[in-house]
Amino acid sequence: MKDSNAERMLRKYKGFANSVKQMLNQEYKFLGGDKIQDMFIKDLLEEFNRHLKDGWKLDAGQVVWWAAHKDEYPGRNKTIENTKMVPVILSIASQDDLLLRLDGYSAKEIRKSKVARILREAYEQDGVLNQADVSLLIGVSAGTVGKDIREFQLEQGVVLPYRGTIHDIGPTLTHKKIIIQQFVRNIPTPEIARRTSHSEEACDRYIKGFKKVLKLHGDGIPTENIASELEMSKSLVRQYVEIIEDLAETTKGEKR
Template identity: 35%
Template sequence: TFGEEIHEGQIVFHAASASEPPGKRISEIKTVAIHLTFHDRNDINILSEEGTSALRKHKVIRMANEALDQGGLLTQEDLAVLLCTSRRTIRRDIKELKQQGIEVPTRGTLQDIGPGVSHKTKIVKMWLEGYEYTDIERKTGHSGVSVQRYLSGFSTVVRFCSRGYSLQEIRELTDMSDRLVQEYLDLYETFKDRPESQIRFQQILSESTPSKKSQLSWNKRPGVMNS
């Protein structure tokens, strides 16, 4: 989650919990408080260069994925209210984005998307391929805060892996899902020997991470709760 801190340009919104099964009445659905980026530093450039429709689609992608990252799912009605437009327009935007290969996770569509590679992994892959933060933000519709968070998570996984931690240990120490840790490890294996990615990995590995022995010893100390 984004935690308690709310960043500039963000709002607090109550969305349906991603754990809620389909078919339940709205009044029975558990909700979660999430932070959504209503305005990002790159929005003005998208508006001036690509127009209002492109900006709205960027916001649809950004908000839907931010909600999912925090354990929530927006509905098409939520997005319509947030973006001051109609549900029909949102539905059309989502359809057009899907035709471009971009899936928008909403309460009505998530089950249809299936277990493909996560949006986090796709963004990290772009960074490893040489794209800069601003390029990634423009191409994916994700906010700078989200992009930085995904790259930070990937970097942590790489540092633990380079020091001999197993997938299970990394999952417990990072509180990530098995699936996401495995995707990050697969990316690491794919890109670690590519010349164009060496500078990226040098940046990652230059930051310190506790050795396996010291970290596991700390976890076993009296009064320390293991994950």
């Protein structure tokens, strides 16, 4: 028995392919040869389908947004045009927001929850957003988004997946601090990686750096000398020292 829907879809795709081929013959004659054209059209269709999102499948309050691929790390002189992007579906408004409001949560608390949700949704679809993306999506300043992220991470003891943490852009002290805090509490590396949306290798790298700086800092060696001896940047060493001092203060407070 023939599938009429499948046949219609096949005709539609052939119609699109024929239209592209006609355009190539008329406007891009230098791209010659049927075989080359057919290969190009096949690749074009695959790329188109990979990026296609069906608007009718969006729930109320959702939008489609372009995000950097989670494996697309920044590089020197690398522009957004040279960055692999993926389309992601994000819930700008959801029933969760309404439920929080009914439960008496403040507008700020609901916004922080929204920011966390958007970042996680993008990451689950292989994308990572930056603070400017979220700023445009929810209509607040990038500074407010950054503050919301930091507060949410510290309050919940988690690391949210965005470009600052996943791609290590900027100072992003918070995620290092949370990883080290969990290490100090003897939480296994695989669990730390799961909670913080990091690879085990990345967690181990932070932990090893922390232990090296901890030893030298404990020996009274100045930050500049630690940076030189460990071949780390001064800013990175200062981040570790800040974490060490914060942990020491926390330990003192717990003993009182």
